[in-house]
Amino acid sequence: MGGGPVKNILSIAGSDPSGGAGIQADLKAIAANGGYGMCVITALTAQNTQGVSAVQAIGGEFVLAQLEAISADVQIDAIKIGMLANAEVIRAVNGWLDTVDAPVVLDPVMVATSGDRLLEDEAVLDSLLDRASVITPNLLELASLLREPAAASWPQALEQAQCLAAKHGSLVLAKGGHLAGELCPDALVSGEGVLAEFSNPRLDTKNTHGTGCTLSSALATLFAASGDWVCALEKAKAYLFRAIGAADELNVGSGHGPVNHFADFFSDTDPMDSWWQQIQGLRDSIDNLEFITQLADGTLAETDFEYYLAQDALYLQRYAQVLSEASALAPDLEAQRFWANSASEILEGELQLHRSYLAEGTANPSAITLNYVNHLAASASSYAELIAAILPCYWLYQDIGKRLASANHQAHPYKQWLVTYASEEFDRATERAISMVREAWKQADDGLRERMRVAFMRSSEHEVAFFDQARQNRVEFPTV
Ligand SMILES: Nc1ncnc2c1ncn2[C@@H]1O[C@H](COP(=O)(O)OP(=O)(O)OP(=O)(O)O)[C@@H](O)[C@H]1O
């Protein structure tokens, strides 16, 4: 995945027979992130998605025997430590760690998601903390390691994380998943302060069993490949987000089910559906713009409509150039032809229609128009990103075109414009544009996928501003 040799990642953790947490989650997360997974079992648990019914710790000697079997034979590139069960296991792991030189991600597992205790005595963990490169406590574990009350806010959690990092000369990954709020923030914190913070929206699912195990294993694996904790965290968090996002596709138990570790490989969630859902709020905003409601009912002032059209004519000319650029970058003949034809259709068709409405004379581009076309131009560093940026112009117009067309009637003042985006040809072109973006997404690596998603979201934001611009202060750039 990272392009280099496959790294060997060791998980030292407990077993979860239901497969969602512990070593089972670790091995899946390591594999899904391109590592070779190994595991030393510290404890057996009897658990399922509803809770833990029994724990059987492995004796310290046998834990050590497993550890030594591996280190005597295999180069270990990173270690993730999870459930340790009791002081005897911790002593065995601690002694062995002195004999190896590998980065350690320590997930101080104390209590399962279900609320069940997984460590006999929390104080015994202290001796291990100095050896960790990164400690990844949830809010309760963080407070417990400091013997303080749990943080009630994110700034408090960051302060505690900094305190713990300073105390042990390690990094701390503060996890905000347990705070209320629409976002789930995580931050990598050193003794000096926050190094990086990444947030994602809170996903609406009860299937979050093993999220902590999965994140820490992905982090260890991605660090072994990159040597950079911040980059590794960014990727690990994005991976976990996709795995949680696809968790409901699995059918495991009736409590807190596992995340979908191999969603990237086997998920049946169409990434384009997910993008479309992510711009639901922006689509609602467009529907509610006065410009759109008045365009639909025909009460829109002619001057507003002309202002929009003049800007759109300027936009379309530049947009046609961008489509030609997509054609030049296209990976195959079909795509090359599609984008070139689309450019030509805009120049021959849509732009003519706009001009037919407009009075003589050319308008100056507005700040909003320039912003949008500059975003398109700035997305041209790769074909995939460029066509992701292009897509909202098709998709949003097709979507809104349907609603506007159903409001059309013989006497409608903007009759001719209202039918433009509701044609079967436009439907077909939009479908093909979507499927080309989907194909490019399938072939893209994680970083490029994220840049594609951002380019798509940004263009959608520009579309809202563009529709609304006749109503805003009309800032224009008349110098050229
Ligand atoms: N509903 C959710 N949507 C998005 N991300 C989530 C959600 N729930 C948890 N996460 C993410 O999962 C990661 C683990 O978070 P959490 O704070 O729950 O750790 P944990 O308690 O150690 O996990 P575990 O439940 O496995 O013990 C964090 O990155 C958090 O942001």
Ligand SMILES: Cc1ncc(CO)c(N)n1
């Ligand atoms: C074995 C094991 N390790 C960690 C967790 C934390 O979720 C769990 N539930 N089970």
